[in-house]
Amino acid sequence: MNIRNEVTFSTIRPRDGLKAALEKSRTEVVDDILRSGLKGRGGAGFPTGIKWKLAAEEKADEKYIICNADEGEPGTFKDRVIFSEWADLVFEGMTIAGYAVGAKTGIIYLRGEYGYLRQALEDKLAARHQEGLLGDKIMGKEGVSFDIHIHMGCGAYVCGEESALIESLEGKRGEARNRPPFPVAKGLFGKPTVVNNVETLAWVAAIFALGPDWFKHVGTEKSSGYKLLSISGDVAKPGVYEFPMGTKISAILKTAGADRPKAAVVGGASGILVPAKDFKRAICFEDVSTGGSVIVLSEDRDFLDILENFQEFFADESCGQCTICRLGNVKLLEGIRLLKEGRCTTKHLQKLCTLGAAMQAASKCGLGQASPNMFLSVLQHFKGEVLGRPQAEDHFANKRKAS
């Protein structure tokens, strides 16, 4: 709780950012975001300014701003905290985005499991209407109108992928689209659409409140600003933390009180596995990129348990439209179970690695492309630990007992 006062968002007064943005022209707003170096906080790290610019250049009778609040990546919970504590910043970010690209409608695609937040958010939106911060003539400025609706997700992980999210909003099955065209050109109902993560939009409000240069000067050259991290696993103080981009993993683990870590899963189930020897690596787009999840694994953890858990998740959450993800994740899960039982032949293990590489290369969307990451990382860094399982199982049982 005391961390709350130390993070940037607590220092931003609502309205400041919006006011500053509306005093500028639309192109200046886009230019400011470009200058700030803000990149998507959902994990992919696409430059927000370029996304806005592309959408702003599209000619259409209608455009949409979508706030991706389908925070489904295992181990990520920072967006929930942002919505609980600083929802106004997100609304402001959306309003600014709408102003910049010429959209009048904003939609928050809220994760189904976050339904309990909805009423509070609706109340805040209503209050903003009352205050003239939403609706027509925002802050008294002629011709600036914007409205925000909340749409509930239904618990499908793949709907966090922007094109699947758009399909879901259109009332269809949540399945990734073929790209190009990208949502900025043809998104929701075929109209230019900007999909930004909750945190990205909150930073937009902060950037206009404190200035793009303030943001640009934090972090590394290619990764400006701060990043919220959801830290969980074998740590003394799990929670949401704010770090400047470029912070070393070792520093992060120390702050959170990691317990004898042997590896950290950065970026959730579809992220990467960073072994202890690589803890000097930094969290930023040019090194270890993450949407916000850091799961710490102590020496007592069995990688095959972790892998099985993640793989069950993917086998269940694949939307199933592309063959290699739908069936590949099942075969990987079966393979992990064979490894656990000590019945996976070397040849089959090789085949599983080929499968993993094929999934990374040939899956249609990020879900399938990222789903074998953890399996391949574990084999890369900890192969010895997952082979010859019957003995290893005893080893871990004893170890757990001892600790």
Add this chain to the structure above:
Amino acid sequence: MNKETTTKVDATKMIDIVIDDRKISVPSGTMLLDAARQNGFHIPTLCYHEDLSRAGGCRLCIVEIEGQRALTASCAYPITQPIKVKTTSRRVREARKTTLELLLSEHCGDCYSCVRNGNCELQSLAKEHGLAKLPFGHPTEKAFALDTLSPSIVRDMDKCVDCGRCVRTCKELQGIGVFETVGRGNRKGISTFQNKPMAEVGCINCGQCVNRCPTGALTEKDSTEDVWAAINDPTKHVVIQTAPAPRAAVGEEFGLDPGNAMTWELNTALRQIGFDKVFDTNFTADLTILEEGTELILRLYKNLVEKDTSQPLPQFTSCCPGWVKFFEHVHPEMLAHVSSAKSPQQMFGALIKTWYAQLNDIDPESIVSVSLMPCSAKKFECNRPEMRDSGLKDVDFVLTTRECAKMIREAGIHLPSLPKSDFDDPFGTATGSGVIFGNTGGVMEAALRSVLEFVTGLKVEDIFENANILPVRGMEGCRFAEVKVPEKVGPVPPMIAHLVPNWEWLAGQTLRVGIAHGTKNARKILDDVADGGFFSTCHFIEVMACPGGCIGGGGQPIPTSPAIRQARADAIYKEDLAYGSKGSVRKSHENPAVLRIYKDFLTEGPCGPKSHELLHTSYWPRGKFIGSW
């Protein structure tokens, strides 16, 4: 799927790309797969089908585009900038092979006992990619129950590869949506409403899904065993009627290019495998024209002169059983619009077991009446309970083009090398008008040829060159045409003289006709008529449930594509013209066998009491009721 995300092709802007080190130039917006194929590159596909939107789901058409991290599905990648593409790299090959191994790990079925053996896309892909071992296994036990309840379509989900072509076919082409993708992850599958059998959902049995299924997951209900049993029974008199569309396409089953009609060779083959008589369905196509055309004239007279709207306009055709069931489901309140004339198949069935039996002194009970149709819905139609006007089941079995080819092959016959032979009497050789029933617009053209001659007393050749009524032809989904009746009308022909006093009321009028093929287009017209829109001002509307009409029917050889259907359609028009050059007739009302039956048997003329007993039917207001019947 993702229809709104397609990119327009801009032919004015050419883009230079490099595929496997070869430079080619394509219009901007061309899909990469199309560009590659047009230039002779082979890229395998599975979920792709020319008639459907591009799902990009099977991941077999993946290629490597330089500068992109992941591989790209070429079927759905529009070329808008210069790119360098590799179609044969190691990553591409391994990913394709792995995908196929995964697909086979779920595909349960013995190739040699599968109806698609030798014509299965999965089998071809497995061969093409040299799958030797299957590292992820191959199931030997079935996980799903076979759905055989439908009279037309059998569904074997053990062979389904989740390509989604049936889903897209039913939704995009047919506008129905019998199939839907359900579940997620490893439970994802293709299902019907509440996973009910095909017989108990709103399926119209058109079989378009069968035509587009890459494997044997969807097939027609096989009747060949029943037909063989009848042929093998010496006490049975087995006759077969053949429709024009299968004759135009059956050659494809024997390796011929689409567009080579095998009408006369087929007669020889069918006699050789044991049918006692081979008849031409076109006889009753001509009869349909007289019955349905007379009904139209009566409707026009009642509506325009007597102001009696009990049988409203426009009149819809009724010769397509898929369309009839679609109508019964979608607009049951408008059934009075549908012509009460039976389809040619069912008219034939009723006449074989009555007139033909009498003429030849054959016990109708001993007759087994088979029909060769391009259509799976005909199997449903012949089983409709009202189709027993001869006192027996009018048509006993329907064979699709594919099943017929299977029987001919089984008998060891190579169809294209057979000598030609004619149809059997008393139904004889029919007319060109009957032949074109196989094409979209064909029923309309045939009807107009007869109606125009009836009304004007002129030769239709004097109104339309070569009697080709081009305005109603084409492959547009919904078409509209106007045909002006000349100011000078002729006398009413004796055959229908008792029905209308004269033609003065039609003189100078404009006949407005509509045509639709594919039930998605049919729905547009039907809804428009229901709403009192543009098409409600039509007098006559022809609908065929399948794209292209019967030549694109659900029982036709697989594969199908716009080009294949066009080739078959051309073959049909060619055959129509040939009737003229042989000195035979091209108009239904000139068919001597038809004139004979009205003289000898249906003595009260078209739409008379006997016709109504045998050649007309009624419909069921099914609405949303779905059940076995």
